[in-house]
Amino acid sequence: xxxxxxxxxxxxxxxxxxxxxxxxxxxxxxxxxxxxxxxxxxxxxxxxxxxxxxxxxxxxxxxxxxxxxxxxxxxxxxxxxxxxxxxxxxxxxxxxxxxxxxxxxxxxxxxxxxxxxxxxxxxxxxxxxxxxxxxxxxxxxxxxxxxxxxxxxxxxxxxxxxxxxxxxxxxxxxxxxxxxxxxxxxxxxxxxxxxxxxxxxxxxxxxxxxxxxxxxxxxxxxxxxxxxxxxxxxxxxxxxxxxxxxxxxxxxxxxxxxxxxxxxxxxxxxxxxxxxxxxxxxxxxxxxxxxxxxxxxxxxxxxxxxxxxxxxxxxxxxxxxxxxxxxxxxxxxxxxxxxxxxxxxxxxxxxxxxxxxxxxxxxxxxxxxxxxxxxxxxxxxxxxxxxxxxxxxxxxxxxxxxxxxxxxxxxxxxxxxxxxxxxxxxxxxxxxxxxxxxxxxxxxxxxxxxxxxxxxxxxxxxxxxxxxxxxxxxxx
Amino acid sequence: xxxxxxxxxxxxxxxxxxxxxxxxxxxxxxxxxxxxxxxxxxxxxxxxxxxxxxxxxxxxxxxxxxxxxxxxxxxxxxxxxxxxxxxxx
Amino acid sequence: xxxxxxxxxxxxxxxxxxxxxxxxxxxxxxxxxxxxxxxxxxxxxxxxxxxxxxxxxxxxxxxxxxxxxxxxxxxxxxxxxxxxxxxxxxxxxxxxxxxxxxxxxxxxxxxxxxxxxxxxxxxxxxxxxxxxxxxxxxxxxxxxxxxxxxxxxxxxxxxxxxxxxxxxxxxxxxxxxxxxxxxxxxxxxxxxxxxxxxxxxxxxxxxxxxxxxxxxxxxxxxxxxxxxxxxxxxxxxxxxxxxxxxxxxxxxxxxxxxxxxxxxxxxxxxxxxxxxxxxxxx
Numbered sequence: 075x076x077x078x079x080x081x082x083x084x085x086x087x088x089x090x091x092x093x094x095x096x097x098x099x100x101x102x103x104x105x106x107x108x109x110x111x112x113x114x115x116x117x118x119x120x121x122x123x124x125x126x127x128x129x130x131x132x133x134x135x136x137x138x139x140x141x142x143x144x145x146x147x148x149x150x151x152x153x154x155x156x157x158x159x160x161x162x163x164x165x166x167x168x169x170x171x172x173x174x175x176x177x178x179x180x181x182x183x184x185x186x187x188x189x190x191x192x193x194x195x196x197x198x199x200x201x202x203x204x205x206x207x208x209x210x211x212x213x214x215x216x217x218x219x220x221x222x223x224x225x226x227x228x229x230x231x232x233x234x235x236x237x238x239x240x241x242x243x244x245x246x247x248x249x250x251x252x253x254x255x256x257x258x259x260x261x262x263x264x265x266x267x268x269x270x271x272x273x274x275x276x277x278x279x280x281x282x283x284x285x286x287x288x289x290x291x292x293x294x295x296x297x298x299x300x301x302x303x304x305x306x307x308x309x310x311x312x313x314x315x316x317x318x319x320x321x322x323x324x325x326x327x328x329x330x331x332x333x334x335x336x337x338x339x340x341x342x343x344x345x346x347x348x349x350x351x352x353x354x355x356x357x358x359x360x361x362x363x364x365x366x367x368x369x370x371x372x373x374x375x376x377x378x379x380x381x382x383x384x385x386x387x388x389x390x391x392x393x394x395x396x397x398x399x400x401x402x403x404x405x406x407x408x409x410x411x412x413x414x415x416x417x418x419x420x421x422x423x424x425x426x427x428x429x430x431x432x433x434x435x436x437x438x439x440x441x442x443x444x445x446x447x448x449x450x451x452x453x454x455x456x457x458x459x460x461x462x463x464x465x466x467x468x469x470x471x472x473x474x475x476x477x478x479x480x481x482x483x484x485x486x487x488x489x490x491x492x493x494x495x496x497x498x499x500x501x502x503x504x505x506x507x508x509x510x511x512x513x514x515x516x517x518x519x520x521x522x523x524x525x526x527x528x529x530x531x532x533x534x535x536x537x538x539x540x541x542x543x544x545x546x547x548x549x550x
Numbered sequence: 551x552x553x554x555x556x557x558x559x560x561x562x563x564x565x566x567x568x569x570x571x572x573x574x575x576x577x578x579x580x581x582x583x584x585x586x587x588x589x590x591x592x593x594x595x596x597x598x599x600x601x602x603x604x605x606x607x608x609x610x611x612x613x614x615x616x617x618x619x620x621x622x623x624x625x626x627x628x629x630x631x632x633x634x635x636x637x638x639x
Numbered sequence: 640x641x642x643x644x645x646x647x648x649x650x651x652x653x654x655x656x657x658x659x660x661x662x663x664x665x666x667x668x669x670x671x672x673x674x675x676x677x678x679x680x681x682x683x684x685x686x687x688x689x690x691x692x693x694x695x696x697x698x699x700x701x702x703x704x705x706x707x708x709x710x711x712x713x714x715x716x717x718x719x720x721x722x723x724x725x726x727x728x729x730x731x732x733x734x735x736x737x738x739x740x741x742x743x744x745x746x747x748x749x750x751x752x753x754x755x756x757x758x759x760x761x762x763x764x765x766x767x768x769x770x771x772x773x774x775x776x777x778x779x780x781x782x783x784x785x786x787x788x789x790x791x792x793x794x795x796x797x798x799x800x801x802x803x804x805x806x807x808x809x810x811x812x813x814x815x816x817x818x819x820x821x822x823x824x825x826x827x828x829x830x831x832x833x834x835x836x837x838x839x840x841x842x843x844x845x846x847x848x849x850x851x852x853x854x855x856x857x858x859x860x861x862x863x864x865x866x867x868x869x870x871x872x873x874x875x876x877x878x879x880x881x882x883x884x885x886x887x888x889x890x891x892x893x894x895x896x897x898x899x900x901x902x903x904x905x906x907x908x909x910x911x912x913x914x915x916x917x918x919x920x921x
Binding site for chain 1: 575580581583584585586587588589591592593594599600601602603604605606607609613615616617618619620623
């Protein structure tokens with residue numbers, strides 16, 4: 075053998091030697107050698123003393139939390155608890171924030187603009203467009219996020235979440251996915267961008283991609299209000315008054331459950347088709363339980379998750395606000411840009427059991443789903459009979475009774491429109507923050523495009539089908 | 551008590567409370583590497599810690615950690631039980 | 640002349656680590672003008688990020704499960720008149736398989752040539768954690784072992800003899816409870832000692848027991864030594880070449896290995912690998 079070879083000589087030597095030491099077995103032998111040493115050192119350095127009482131406690135806890143019946147009960151209660159605390163806890167602060175930002179501050183800004191004699195277009199663009207959209211997103215998004223993320227993080231720090239993945243793994247396994255996807259999904263119920271980031275815990279490339287692409291089928295915080303409103307004023311209204319709120323709640327839960335089914339179906343499809351070739355390896359470590367550090371958790375999760383997610387949403391909402399205002403106030407010929415768009419999309423919308431206004435609202439709301447309903451109301455009123463004093467480009471809120479009147483009498487909505495809006499709310503492209511996050515996490519244009527387009531394709535397919543069936547059966 | 555038959559059994563057949571020793575890994579590729587990284591290799595002692603309520607996967611205690619493996623993986627890991635049948639301390 | 644057996648920290652400061660920790664200044668994300676680069680490695684779920692936060696004052700979120708930090712995070716701290724850049728590597732079980740995480744961690748330790756690598760080790764699962772630790776010791780001997788989760792070990796009735804561990808591994812071992820800040824002063828002290836060469840490291844070498852492998856490694860390492868005199872980790876490079884590790888083969892043919900031999904920290908490599916940095920604050 076050459077002793078002073080070039081790089082290629084060295085490579086050649088390596089290849090020859092590799093053949094001698096037995097190829098594949100080499101890696102095994104290496105690992106065996108390392109672990110032999112590791113075991114020896116650990117053996118000599120660690121001694122066991124006294125009882126293992128606390129270890130027993132951990133095991134007992136594990137037996138309970140992964141129990142056939144009790145395990146699922148605990149899991150259900152935890153999940154319900156987290157959602158209940160989030161929704162109930164966020165109500166009051168959300169309303170206060172809305173009063174303050176959309177009321178007091180909004181009016182004050184207009185007074186300032188008048189005092190400084192801003193031209194109308196400027197105050198319109200800045201205050202009615204950019205400010206209003208941003209404030210809207212903050213007041214809808216901040217309180218639930220500030221509650222949901224810390225709660226989730228506490229469960230995470232305690233070590234409970236890997237047990238959830240363990241309990242549910244079989245379900246996901248059948249769909250070609252990883253049990254940990256249950257966790258990124260749950261995170262998605264708060265915010266899909268956070269859910270996509272949460273897929274980092276999945277250490278198998280194929281399963282992680284599946285979890286990223288399907289996260290959008292978890293109804294996020296920005297979409298719950300749309301579902302709840304539709305459920306309340308359209309679905310709940312079909313039931314006898316005593317059962318109205320139950321029907322409303324059931325319809326919302328149904329959509330969320332459909333989302334879970336779609337997640338599993340699409341996961342199964344992806345793992346057997348486009349993602350078949352991606353590397354896949356399974357293991358799930360169940361770390362020991364640790365007492366959570368409550369104050370630190372509150373702090374870090376508010377900083378890390380809530381504020382970052384909020385900041386991204388705000389940077390997206392501000393330009394969306396500008397687009398909404400400008401498109402409603404710039405006229406080409408006899409109609410505003412928004413008006414032209416609505417007319418253009420109306421035939422397609424009707425085919426899907428929706429309408430042009432809804433489709434335009436979903437286009438301008440790509441940055442943030444929170445503003446879908448306010449935009450729909452504004453467009454419906456300003457483009458139709460303006461029975462509630464809407465101004466062009468100024469997103470608005472009405473109470474439930476008024477919303478129902480506006481949508482049915484001015485917008486011509488039917489039960490089908492409401493149901494399909496709920497389905498479309500589940501099945502449409504992720505918001506731009508999420509799309510950006512998907513790109514950052516995958517660094518892959520193809521998967522980002524798939525994650526963006528696939529839900530729309532499904533949404534169009536499903537709403538077209540329900541609309542066609544409803545029309546054939548003469549329900550509409 | 552009799553001569554124990556040393557017919558190879560696989561990890562998925564290991565019962566709660568038994569201590570086994572890994573003899574052979576039949577897995578390949580990435581999966582094999584992951585198992586080796588986790589310290590699951592011939593000669594390693596392994597016990598069942600708990601089973602998922604849905605029947606799969608199973609969590610094993612190995613080198614002080616608890617690692618869950620799916621049945622398709624544990625089926626590829628051959629083990630032996632100690633000669634005197636399942637009498638654990 | 641330091642004696643061969645002298646491995647324990649004996650400088651005057653070692654007896655008063657609490658005094659020294661007062662000199663720690665957390666610099667957050669400010670990593671300008673660093674004097675030393677410190678890498679932070681470890682198994683998933685060992686409290687690696689807790690150590691990172693304790694040193695830099697950053698608040699990287701850590702969850703109690705494996706694989707949280709996929710990307711590299713960086714932070715800075717100032718200690719005893721020197722600036723340190725701390726690089727948090729992805730948590731991995733090993734450096735010998737082929738996941739993206741492992742490649743990021745491995746490449747940084749090898750090509751980034753950190754002045755010290757802190758390996759955070761879970762005291763309750765020492766055996767599994769030593770697997771990674773021993774692999775790192777094959778790449779670099781400038782290692783400090785942070786023996787974390789000592790409180791958990793006690794809770795589980797485990798007693799870890801850190802002095803024995805230190806003798807076996809041949810590098811400083813610092814028992815810690817990072818989440819309560821215990822052991823941070825001692826860790827800083829150990830890092831400084833290794834940086835200054837005050838701690839005579841004698842890293843553990845893995846015994847390959849199989850004579851064929853030992854011979855093959857020996858031959859190849861000799862050849863590498865002849866071609867690249869002073870290459871700090873010829874044995875490890877030989878091991879990887881024997882396995883046909885493509886990125887090491889590339890480093891060999893493209894001459895990157897030659898840079899290692901001259902002990903030049905490869906800054907461009909640093910740049911190249913920031914591709915994995917995601918998240919926090921942008």
